[in-house]
Amino acid sequence: MIRPTHEFPELSALTRHPLMLMQHEEMPDPLNPRRILFLDTETTGLGGGAGTVAFEIGIGRMTSEGFAVTQYVMRDYPEERFMLEKVREQILESDLICTFNGKTFDIPLLRTRFLMNRINPDCLDLPHIDLLPIARRIYKLRLSQCRLSRIETEVLGIPRTGDLPGSEAPDRFFRFLKTGEFALLDDVLTHNEQDVASMLLLLSHLCAQYAQPEQISFQEDLFSMGAALEKEHHASESRRVFRLVPAGKLHSSSQLRLAASHRRDGQIEHARQIYLDMISRKEGGVEPYIALAKYYEHVECNLPQALEMTRKALFLLAEPSLMDPATVQETRNALQYRYDRLQKRLTRKGI
Numbered sequence: 518m519i520r521p522t523h524e525f526p527e528l529s530a531l532t533r534h535p536l537m538l539m540q541h542e543e544m545p546d547p548l549n550p551r552r553i554l555f556l557d558t559e560t561t562g563l564g565g566g567a568g569t570v571a572f573e574i575g576i577g578r579m580t581s582e583g584f585a586v587t588q589y590v591m592r593d594y595p596e597e598r599f600m601l602e603k604v605r606e607q608i609l610e611s612d613l614i615c616t617f618n619g620k621t622f623d624i625p626l627l628r629t630r631f632l633m634n635r636i637n638p639d640c641l642d643l644p645h646i647d648l649l650p651i652a653r654r655i656y657k658l659r660l661s662q663c664r665l666s667r668i669e670t671e672v673l674g675i676p677r678t679g680d681l682p683g684s685e686a687p688d689r690f691f692r693f694l695k696t697g698e699f700a701l702l703d704d705v706l707t708h709n710e711q712d713v714a715s716m717l718l719l720l721s722h723l724c725a726q727y728a729q730p731e732q733i734s735f736q737e738d739l740f741s742m743g744a745a746l747e748k749e750h751h752a753s754e755s756r757r758v759f760r761l762v763p764a765g766k767l768h769s770s771s772q773l774r775l776a777a778s779h780r781r782d783g784q785i786e787h788a789r790q791i792y793l794d795m796i797s798r799k800e801g802g803v804e805p806y807i808a809l810a811k812y813y814e815h816v817e818c819n820l821p822q823a824l825e826m827t828r829k830a831l832f833l834l835a836e837p838s839l840m841d842p843a844t845v846q847e848t849r850n851a852l853q854y855r856y857d858r859l860q861k862r863l864t865r866k867g868i
Contacts, residue, residue, distance in 0.1 A: 518710060520584045525717055528579075530725035538727045539651050541749050542644055545612040551579045553720075554611035554643075556604075557712045558623045559686045559705055570597060571626060572690045573705060576607050577713040584717055586710050590702065593694065598634040605631070608640040615716055617665050620647040648719055654745040655723070659737035665715055673718050681708045730758045740767040743774065752778055769801040776808065785816055803848065806830035810855065820866070824859040827852055 522528060533548035545552070555577035562569040570591075577586045587607070589600045604627070608614070616623050624641055631638035652672075653663045660671055670676040681689075681704035693701045726733055726742070733739050739762045746755035756778050762771035772795055779787040789812055792805035806826045814823035831852050834845065 518586045518588075519580070519582050520586070520714055522579075522583050524714075525584065525721055527721040527725040528717075530728050531721045532724065532728070535724040535727035536646065538746060538749065538751055538754060539723065540646065542646075544644060549612065552610070552612040553615055554578055554608060554613065555615045555713050555716045556608075556619060556623060557616065557709055557716070558626065559683070559690070559709050560626065561687050561690060563684065563687075569626060570594070571623075571630060573686075573702070573709060574600065574604050574627075575709040575713045576604065577717060578607075578611070579717075584714060586713050588706055588709060590706070592699075597630065598636070601627070601631055601634055601636055605636060605640050608643065611643060613646065614641075614643050615646045615648065615720055617652075617712065617716055617719075618647065618649040620645060621649075646720065648716060648723070651723060651745075652719065654748075655726070655738055655741050658741045659735055665712060665719075668719060669715055673715070673722060675715075675718070677711065680711070681705060683708065730761055733761070736762050736765050736767050739763075740771055743771060747774065747778065752782060769795065769804075773801060773804055776805075785812065788812075803830040803833050803852075806833065807852070814859065820859055820863050824856065824863065827856045827859060831856060 528550070531548075531550050531553075533544050533546060536544045536548065555575075557575045558571040559573040559575075560569050560571050573588060573590045575586060575588045577584060579585075589603055591597050591600045614624070624645065628638045628641055631641070649663065652668055656663055656668065656672060660667055666677055666680065686705045686708070689701050689705050693699065726738070730739060730742060733742070739758055743755045743758035743762070746758060756775055759771040759775040759778070762768055772791055776788040776791040779785070779791070789809065792801075792809050792812075795801040795805040796809075806829050810823045810826035810830065812823075813819040813826060831849070834849055834852065
């Protein structure tokens with residue numbers, strides 16, 4: 518089956534740079550989108566293990582005609598080796614594998630089946646983009662659950678209708694083995710083909726969002742992307758994204774992480790200004806006051822100003838609206854200790 522390229526509107530965003538931002542793994546250079554292999558399996562069980570077999574394997578790749586999906590089905594267990602050999606040929610013609618939960622499920626399963634059929638599994642050692650952990654990092658805060666079907670609906674805007682749940686695929690295959698009625702697998706193949714196509718849609722969409730975070734509509738996704746970039750040590754890119762988070766429930770958290778990023782890179786004045794701006798907006802609770810108290814004491818050696826910031830933090834912490842029973846006493850104790858220590862230092866200096 519071939520889908521025309523116009524069904525993948527963000528395909529032009531599929532380049533090496535955003536892929537390198539998504540995960541800490543070397544990508545092919547140069548990157549040829551036609552040599553990305555999209556892979557999804559339908560199996561006899563969802564728990565893995567030596568007894569689980571992939572009875573159908575869907576392979577997708579870009580071609581000059583569009584996105585081609587080839588599906589390999591074993592009609593009985595003796596055909597497994599032939600099916601795996603065909604899949605291996607496809608993988609050997611690729612530079613990169615893309616899956617959804619493939620690092621945890623599909624690839625370990627195929628590696629086991631290759632070995633049990635005495636087929637060299639080294640083809641599976643290609644660079645691998647697993648879209649599930651990437652999607653979780655960006656969308657979990659907003660969606661809670663990141664099943665592919667939910668991402669299709671809430672992120673890609675293409676809800677499925679009449680889809681066969683993947684959990685029913687094993688039963689369809691076992692019934693097919695008993696009856697020989699291939700039509701029992703029609704819904705399984707349709708489900709698998711949509712999964713493979715959705716991987717390309719999701720990958721290109723993620724690339725577009727990483728390349729132009731200004732186009733992201735949801736503050737949860739922006740904040741999550743900033744945190745993901747920060748975790749992958751892309752400091753300048755993470756700061757760019759944190760600056761884009763609009764006013765709302767996540768703005769203060771973004772500003773605090775933005776300031777902390779500047780501090781780690783030695784850009785202390787940038788961080789100081791962010792904290793001052795937060796205070797002027799009455800944002801962030803006591804955190805900017807605490808950060809500025811440390812700044813004035815250890816960077817500027819301005820003890821009166823450090824004491825004043827600590828005093829304001831203690832005053833703010835006393836407001837009932839900011840009380841958090843789990844942490845407030847610990848924070849108050851630390852602030853009171855800092856306040857007393859600064860007062861003693863000032864007294865010794867005669868200030």
